[in-house]
Amino acid sequence: MTSLGIDYGGTHTKLMLVSEEGEEIARASVPSGSLDELAISARRFLDESGRAATGFAVTIAGTLDPATGLVGRAANMSWLNGTRPAETLAGALGIPGRAVQDGEAAATAEARLGAGHGRDDVFVIALGTGIAGAHVVGGAVRRGAHGAAGEIGHIPVAGNGVRCSCGQIGCLETAIGGTKIAARWADHGGSPSDGATALDVVRAAESGDGSAAAALDAAARALGRAILELAALVDPGLIVVGGGLSRSPRWTVDPAIDAARAGATFHTIPEVRLATLGVWAGARGAALLAPR
Numbered sequence: 001m002t003s004l005g006i007d008y009g010g011t012h013t014k015l016m017l018v019s020e021e022g023e024e025i026a027r028a029s030v031p032s033g034s035l036d037e038l039a040i041s042a043r044r045f046l047d048e049s050g051r052a053a054t055g056f057a058v059t060i061a062g063t064l065d066p067a068t069g070l071v072g073r074a075a076n077m078s079w080l081n082g083t084r085p086a087e088t089l090a091g092a093l094g095i096p097g098r099a100v101q102d103g104e105a106a107a108t109a110e111a112r113l114g115a116g117h118g119r120d121d122v123f124v125i126a127l128g129t130g131i132a133g134a135h136v137v138g139g140a141v142r143r144g145a146h147g148a149a150g151e152i153g154h155i156p157v158a159g160n161g162v163r164c165s166c167g168q169i170g171c172l173e174t175a176i177g178g179t180k181i182a183a184r185w186a187d188h189g190g191s192p193s194d195g196a197t198a199l200d201v202v203r204a205a206e207s208g209d210g211s212a213a214a215a216l217d218a219a220a221r222a223l224g225r226a227i228l229e230l231a232a233l234v235d236p237g238l239i240v241v242g243g244g245l246s247r248s249p250r251w252t253v254d255p256a257i258d259a260a261r262a263g264a265t266f267h268t269i270p271e272v273r274l275a276t277l278g279v280w281a282g283a284r285g286a287a288l289l290a291p292r
């Protein structure tokens with residue numbers, strides 16, 4: 001049994017063929033386009049791999065009804081709004097498939113095969129443009145009764161008075177979100193260039209810029225506070241942190257763990273590991289979630 005994972009991104013789409021045991025068989029990255037173009041790319045990928053897939057899953061970066069596969073709103077891929085991508089692709093590829101949330105796919109792969117391998121109770125945090133969370137128990141993401149569990153980015157722990165896109169003030173995301181951290185650098189007296197990224201803030205801190213270091217310190221403290229809340233509410237067995245900013249752990253994850261441990265009273269702060277699967281986690285996780 002071979003499964004196809006499709007990580008359908010705004011600019012590039014990653015395709016991965018995975019064995020029943022979760023081993024990678026083949027991978028390809030193609031420019032993103034319409035669903036019809038994606039079906040052609042996926043068909044060509046399968047032909048070139050010389051393997052038949054028994055099922056597929058396609059990731060959606062947006063709101064999705066997991067029962068019907070209907071996309072609500074995909075902010076950066078608006079052509080998917082109101083469509084059922086898995087249905088279209090299943091018709092074109094001739095195999096059964098389903099749509100899954102991108103964060104669910106990446107967290108499933110990371111928990112089952114990446115940093116969480118061999119552990120039963122894993123909370124995965126992704127430090128990206130937004131801050132995503134997923135509690136993976138026994139290899140499956142717990143979505144909650146209304147599909148809204150894991151929103152760690154919107155716990156108000158930053159204490160910075162900044163209004164979040166969700167409407168609350170001081171969410172974790174306002175402090176450490178990939179596009180927000182340059183604004184916080186400015187709040188701390190820095191002068192980021194237009195379009196400065198989280199990586200620019202890290203580079204500035206590494207070259208001795210005190211305001212950049214202060215913004216990262218505030219971000220790490222907010223993450224530490226969120227880890228404390230997570231320990232109180234979920235008590236996970238292992239925390240895995242991935243996403244762009246996790247690649248500079250000295251400025252982000254390490255001080256966050258220190259802050260969480262320093263603030264713990266009744267809490268058990270579990271082991272925290274960095275994610276290991278990188279940008280292919282979504283495609284691999286989608287393959288794991290394909291119908292079998």
Ligand SMILES: [Zn+2]
Binds near residue numbers: 153165171173
């Ligand atoms: Zn928020």
